[in-house]
Amino acid sequence: MSDSEKGSATAEESKAELDRAFESLYRDHLRDVYSYSYYRVGNHHDAEDVTEQAFLQAYRHFERARRESNGRPLRPWLIRIAHNLASNYHRDRARRPQRVLEESEPIAAPHPTERIVEGREELKSVMEHLQHLPDDRRDALIMRFALGMDNREIARALGRSDGATKVLIHRAIKQLEEEMSADGS
Amino acid sequence: MAAEPSRDVETLLRSALRPIEPPENFAGRVEETLSAVTEAAAEELSAWAEELSESELRSLRDPRNWVRPAAAIAAGGVAAGGLVLVELRRRGGGKRSNRLSGLADQVSEIADQVRDQVRNRLD
Numbered sequence: 001m002s003d004s005e006k007g008s009a010t011a012e013e014s015k016a017e018l019d020r021a022f023e024s025l026y027r028d029h030l031r032d033v034y035s036y037s038y039y040r041v042g043n044h045h046d047a048e049d050v051t052e053q054a055f056l057q058a059y060r061h062f063e064r065a066r067r068e069s070n071g072r073p074l075r076p077w078l079i080r081i082a083h084n085l086a087s088n089y090h091r092d093r094a095r096r097p098q099r100v101l102e103e104s105e106p107i108a109a110p111h112p113t114e115r116i117v118e119g120r121e122e123l124k125s126v127m128e129h130l131q132h133l134p135d136d137r138r139d140a141l142i143m144r145f146a147l148g149m150d151n152r153e154i155a156r157a158l159g160r161s162d163g164a165t166k167v168l169i170h171r172a173i174k175q176l177e178e179e180m181s182a183d184g185s
Numbered sequence: 186m187a188a189e190p191s192r193d194v195e196t197l198l199r200s201a202l203r204p205i206e207p208p209e210n211f212a213g214r215v216e217e218t219l220s221a222v223t224e225a226a227a228e229e230l231s232a233w234a235e236e237l238s239e240s241e242l243r244s245l246r247d248p249r250n251w252v253r254p255a256a257a258i259a260a261g262g263v264a265a266g267g268l269v270l271v272e273l274r275r276r277g278g279g280k281r282s283n284r285l286s287g288l289a290d291q292v293s294e295i296a297d298q299v300r301d302q303v304r305n306r307l308d
Contacts, residue, residue, distance in 0.1 A: 030215070034207040044208060051207070052215050059219060126197040145195075145202035177194045 022062050026055060029075055032147050033082050039142045040086035050089060054082040076156035079147070083139060083157060129179050137172035144169060 033054050038047035058065070058078055065077050130138055136158065143149040143157060155165040 026215075030207060030212060031204055034211070035205040038205045039202065047205075048208070048211055048214075051211075052218055055215055056219065056222060120200075123197060123201040126194070127201050130198075130201075141198060142202060145198040146204055173194050173198075176198075180194070 018063055018066070021066065022059060025058070025062070025074055025078065029078050030055075032075060033078055035146045036079055036082050036142060037086060039146055040083075040139070041089055046089060050082060050085045053085050054078065057081050057085075072156075073153070075147075075149070076153045079143060079149070079153075079157040080159070087135075125180060125183070126176065129176050129183075132179075133172055133175060136168060137175065140165065140168050141172050141176075 030051070034047060034051045037050035037054070038044065041047050041050060058081055065074060069077065130141060133141070140154055140158065143154045149157070151162055151165050151169070154169070155162045158165065158168075160168070
């Protein structure tokens, strides 16, 4: 086998290994990315689009992310991609001019609480208050409770320090508690 | 240092923010999209590869191997070539018109990336 052929074979092995790693990442975290997207955009249709775009972006940058992760889990990186895409989604929606009535789609519920909370008013209330938290507080709580991420993972996903993330989550929960209490929830 | 958060609100959040399972057919659709995008990038690269010399082509071998994700294998393969473009156009129709431009951008970007990778390895 020539040097050129050996090099080509090595490159193919390396690519195959990278593909296996990406497939594993995809299978392990599809539900995480989908859950996060869903809680951010509030409907399945757009959650599907955000999730799909997140994995496309992840695939494009996977090799570099893997190299730079130094063996750390890639879930925070993946969620950060979904986080940025969801932010773009909300920004684009805010900028989009109003369409004529015939072209309008039915307004999506901000959150399908009726399916999730199954009529439990307490849970419905916490979801409604959650939607009114400042973005960073709400996002941190989604990561913590829907995805089960720890402070370190959330810190990496949000680009903050571990300490700042701990304080962020604490304040988010405290704000929820105070606002629900004020509402008599 | 921040105190431990309230157990009651935490319990409520844990119950309310349950993980959401993607729709049943969704995983397959993502895999197909990944495949379609990378196959379309490979198509674009095929045209570019015609400009390479014989020795460069031998080094490159099949350009599809450079961009084919594992997801494509999991999906059992998708239509290649012109059919992919038809598929991209089909997906671009109707309510999802913004998706076509997104996918087209992905195709170009992936093709650019692979061109760079191949050039680096050939240098």
